[in-house]
Structures are given as C-alpha cells and as structure tokens.
Amino acid sequence: MSEHLSNLVLDELTVGSRPPPSHLDACEECRARLARRRERGVALRATPEFSRGKARILAHAEAAAPARPWFSWVRLAAPLAMAMSLAVLVWVGSPSEGTRIKGGPFVSLVRLRDGAVDAPLSPGDVVTLSVHAAPHRYAFVLVTDAGGATAPLWPSRGDRSGDPVEVPASPTFVITPGDFMLDAFFSDEPLPLARVREAVARAVAGCEERGRPADCAPPSEVKGLARHYRLSVTVSPAP
Amino acid sequence: MARGLSASELAEIYELYAPTVFGRARTLLGRDSDAWDAVQEVFCRLLESAGAFRAEARPMTYIYRVTTHVSLNLLRSRALRDVTTREPEPSEEQEGASPGEVEARNLLRALARDLDERALQIATLHFMDGLTQEEIVEVVGLSRKTVGKELEKVRVRARQLTLEPGWGASS
Incomplete structure (x- = not known):
C-alpha cells in the first residue's frame, strides 16, 4: 500500500478525532490532501443542500420519537425465536408513524444486543428488520438461506407486498448458522409473492449453475418493481 | 428524539x-x-x-x-x-x-459485475481509500484471515481486468 496516509486517517484528522501523526509534518502531499478535505467540508456546509439534509434528518428523528425500550422487543422475541429454526417473526406492536424522507428505500437488520446495523452476525443474535419503503409505498422482503431456499420475511403473511405504514409491525428473529440474504422489492402497487419469489429463485439458480455465491447476481426484471435492494448477511461462529 | x-x-x-x-x-x-x-x-x-x-x-x-x-x-x-x-x-x-479517484471508481464499477458485496466493499476500501489490511479489518469487522483472502481475490480479479482489451478506454 501507499506510504501516504489513508483516507480514513485523513478523515479522522479532518474531524479532529485523532492527533496528527508525525508523517504529516514530513509529507507535503498529505498536508495538501488534508487541506483540500477541510476546504471541501467548509464549502459543503455552506450549501443549501447541507442545511436541507440536516433539517430533514432532524425532522425524521423527531417523528420517530419516543423510542420503544429495546428490552421489550427481546422479551417478546426470545421465547418464540428459540422455537424456530431459521427466522421467527414476532409482532411487537406499532412502531412510530412512518416518515417518508428522501434517501432511497432500504431494509436493515438491527442487532438488539448493541444496536449494530447490518453488522456481521453470530448464531443466537436477535435482530429486528427495519423496512424503509419511501419514496415508494409497498415493500416485499424475501430471505434466502445458504441452501438457496427462499421464503417471505415481510410481510410474513399474505401473498402481496405490504405497506410499512399500514402494516405497522417489525419482525424480530433469531439468527441461526449459515449466511443468508434479504431481497427487498419496493413498488408503488402491491406485487404478488409468486412474481418476486420467482425472480429471486431464477437469480439464485443462475449463480449456482456458475458455481458462484447465491448473491452473485440481482433478481431478474420484475414487472411493477420500482427499486430492488439486497442485503447479504454473513453469519460467523460466535467468538 | x-x-x-x-x-x-x-x-x-x-x-x-x-x-x-x-x-x-x-x-x-x-x-x-x-x-x-x-x-x-x-x-x-x-x-x-x-x-x-x-x-x-x-x-x-x-x-x-x-x-x-x-x-x-x-x-x-x-x-x-x-x-x-x-x-x-x-x-x-x-x-x-482526482485522476486516481476516477481510475479507482472505474475499476470498482468493473469489479461490481464480478464480486459479491463483501468483496466489493473490501475492494473499495483498498483501491479507493488506500486503507491498510489492518484498517480494513477494523472497518468491516471481519477476521484478518478473511480480509486477507478477500483482498487476494480482489487483487487477482483487478489484475485480470486491467489486462483485458478496452480497459481504461473509459477512464
């Protein structure tokens, strides 16, 4: 690797979260890179987009309060989770009112133990699925395990996409051994389960044929789909 | 809040x-x-x-x-x-x-067609950010051994790509 400071170190220096290394005194190039980063930061903070983004995220946080104590999720999740082999869904009541903000739809897994988002997981971890469909209305989330088996994760019932606002529930489940992936299909009209499941199955089968990991290719085109989002999750043995 | x-x-x-x-x-x-x-x-x-x-x-x-x-x-x-x-x-x-950033981005786009998500993230931290293996381990939270294996895979594919006809034409 380069003998110069990495971007990570330069960014840490920019926000003042580490003392300057001695290399900086000796390297004109790294000093110039650091200065450029600082200048760009100052310029960006002066833009209207920066202020608008800050206002949006503060409004989003305000709308999401008050947060439900996380231990209540565990209390409800643990007994059921222990009884299932892959993923047990536990409906834990209404989350806060959904706020549709700019930023693209996505799903994420939040580990209840420490709040880590989309982190590598270990068997036994209890996680909750967070579904953000905005700016689209409907979402369908499928889970595919290491063996290539695909099942609907959210909504867990029914055969059509759900509206995260109208179906106010977030599934909580316990992690079992084996990597898995989540495929989220976002749309403006509900999508049938068969259509999205077939798209995932075709993609997985194509990867298997080529001897590649199951997440090597995105699902094929799905009629009515607005956005697709994939989250591949590594499950490592507990340390 | x-x-x-x-x-x-x-x-x-x-x-x-x-x-x-x-x-x-x-x-x-x-x-x-x-x-x-x-x-x-x-x-x-x-x-x-x-x-x-x-x-x-x-x-x-x-x-x-x-x-x-x-x-x-x-x-x-x-x-x-x-x-x-x-x-x-x-x-x-x-x-x-910078020219280096553009080149790294073009390489990542090409790699995105071949690599899975984990390898692509490691490739980004390696080629675009110039992170050391130790820093990559800290960022992605994987073992040093796993990161080392992924990095090797990424480097091999990157070498193959840069040898392919037409590489760099879009840079």
Whole structure:
C-alpha cells in the first residue's frame, strides 16, 4: 500500500478525532490532501443542500420519537425465536408513524444486543428488520438461506407486498448458522409473492449453475418493481 | 428524539460527519443527487443504531462501513436501471475527482459485475481509500484471515481486468 496516509486517517484528522501523526509534518502531499478535505467540508456546509439534509434528518428523528425500550422487543422475541429454526417473526406492536424522507428505500437488520446495523452476525443474535419503503409505498422482503431456499420475511403473511405504514409491525428473529440474504422489492402497487419469489429463485439458480455465491447476481426484471435492494448477511461462529 | 440521541447531538454528528459521508458517496457514485440520497440513508441508519455508533472506538470506521455499504447498494441499483447507459454523465462524474479517484471508481464499477458485496466493499476500501489490511479489518469487522483472502481475490480479479482489451478506454 501507499506510504501516504489513508483516507480514513485523513478523515479522522479532518474531524479532529485523532492527533496528527508525525508523517504529516514530513509529507507535503498529505498536508495538501488534508487541506483540500477541510476546504471541501467548509464549502459543503455552506450549501443549501447541507442545511436541507440536516433539517430533514432532524425532522425524521423527531417523528420517530419516543423510542420503544429495546428490552421489550427481546422479551417478546426470545421465547418464540428459540422455537424456530431459521427466522421467527414476532409482532411487537406499532412502531412510530412512518416518515417518508428522501434517501432511497432500504431494509436493515438491527442487532438488539448493541444496536449494530447490518453488522456481521453470530448464531443466537436477535435482530429486528427495519423496512424503509419511501419514496415508494409497498415493500416485499424475501430471505434466502445458504441452501438457496427462499421464503417471505415481510410481510410474513399474505401473498402481496405490504405497506410499512399500514402494516405497522417489525419482525424480530433469531439468527441461526449459515449466511443468508434479504431481497427487498419496493413498488408503488402491491406485487404478488409468486412474481418476486420467482425472480429471486431464477437469480439464485443462475449463480449456482456458475458455481458462484447465491448473491452473485440481482433478481431478474420484475414487472411493477420500482427499486430492488439486497442485503447479504454473513453469519460467523460466535467468538 | 429517536434511539437516545438528543437533537443537539444529532445536529452535531451531522455537522461533523456529513461532509465525509457526502465526499465518499460522491466519489463512489459520481453524482451530487445520488450522494445526497446516500447522506440521508446513512443518517437514518445512524439514528437506528446510536448505541453502536457511540460504542465505536473509531467512529469514522462506522461512517466508512455504512457509507460504503449504502453507496454500493445505490451503485448496484443504478447499474440495474442504467443497464443500457455505460457512461453516465461524464462531465459531472469527473468534476472535482482526482485522476486516481476516477481510475479507482472505474475499476470498482468493473469489479461490481464480478464480486459479491463483501468483496466489493473490501475492494473499495483498498483501491479507493488506500486503507491498510489492518484498517480494513477494523472497518468491516471481519477476521484478518478473511480480509486477507478477500483482498487476494480482489487483487487477482483487478489484475485480470486491467489486462483485458478496452480497459481504461473509459477512464
């Protein structure tokens, strides 16, 4: 690797979260890179987009309060989770009112133990699925395990996409051994389960044929789909 | 305020880290509008995991991890949408980017067709950010051995790509 400071170190220096290394005194190039980063930061903070983004995220946080104590999720999740082999869904009541903000739809897994988002997981971890469909209305989330088996994760019932606002529930489940992936299909009209499941199955089968990991290719085109989002999750043995 | 962050804390975190998030996303995605989308998404995630963010010994590693993940997802989504458009808005893409950044981004786009998500994230940290193996281990939270294996795979594929006819023509 380069003998110069990495971007990570330069960014840490920019926000003042580490003392300057001695290399900086000796390297004109790294000093110039650091200065450029600082200048760009100052310029960006002066833009209207920066202020608008800050206002949006503060409004989003305000709308999401008050947060439900996380231990209540565990209390409800643990007994059921222990009884299932892959993923047990536990409906834990209404989350806060959904706020549709700019930023693209996505799903994420939040580990209840420490709040880590989309982190590598270990068997036994209890996680909750967070579904953000905005700016689209409907979402369908499928889970595919290491063996290539695909099942609907959210909504867990029914055969059509759900509206995260109208179906106010977030599934909580316990992690079992084996990597898995989540495929989220976002749309403006509900999508049938068969259509999205077939798209995932075709993609997985194509990867298997080529001897590649199951997440090597995105699902094929799905009629009515607005956005697709994939989250591949590594499950490592507990340390 | 959600998940234990006060409004003033959140505003302070945004002021401090949003330029880094935007800069990384802009370098990877090449468009201001996509980079702002990534900023929003990253801070939504940060809101949901304030505890994890606070617990980080090096908070910037969290910012790198989540920003890279979000940006690569946007990049893949865009690749699906723009499947017929090989070169999106070159004038905007080149603006403000160093030749090294442009080259790294082109390489990552080519690698995105072959690598899985984990390998692509490691490739980004290696080629675009110049992170050492130790720093990559810190950012992605995988073992040194796993990162080493992935890096080797990434380097081999990158070498193959740069030897292919036509490589660099779009740079």
